[in-house]
């Protein structure tokens with residue numbers, strides 16, 4: 001059974017969403033992947049509290065949820081940034097410098113070793129395997145948009161532009177609210 005502490009860390013609205021999911025899947029608790037997709041779709045990642053809460057109520061071992069969540073790259077156990085920068089490090093991209101680009105963007109974002117998301121949650125940097133665009137390698141994807149023939153310089157420039165645009169959007173939002 002979930003502890004009191006676990007049930008109090010989720011907001012009322014989140015409890016409502018999870019309760020609806022429990023009802024939706026109660027008659028078919030074998031649907032682990034759709035359940036995880038729904039939770040990730042709502043939260044943007046899989047919060048531990050939410051996973052435990054829903055697993056306990058559907059009587060699914062928590063370990064099963066975590067096993068599936070860590071097996072598939074589509075699931076994330078940590079919050080992700082507002083912008084997802086994916087550097088392809090498949091063979092064609094690696095040969096043309098993809099891995100070095102990933103290292104440089106990691107430095108440019110000021111990420112600590114082993115970290116992939118900036119502290120302001122604006123960016124998540126990830127490496128991916130071949131995205132099927134080898135003829136234009138090396139490629140970088142920003143929020144799924146593909147950028148071709150990247151170099152260390154053009155990748156840094158792209159990131160800088162994206163940072164400026166993101167700051168501008170937040171500045172404009174603040175102005176509108178003010």
Ligand code: FES
Pocket residue numbers: 088089090091092093094129130131132133134135137138139
């Ligand atoms: S290896 Fe990067 S697109 Fe194929």
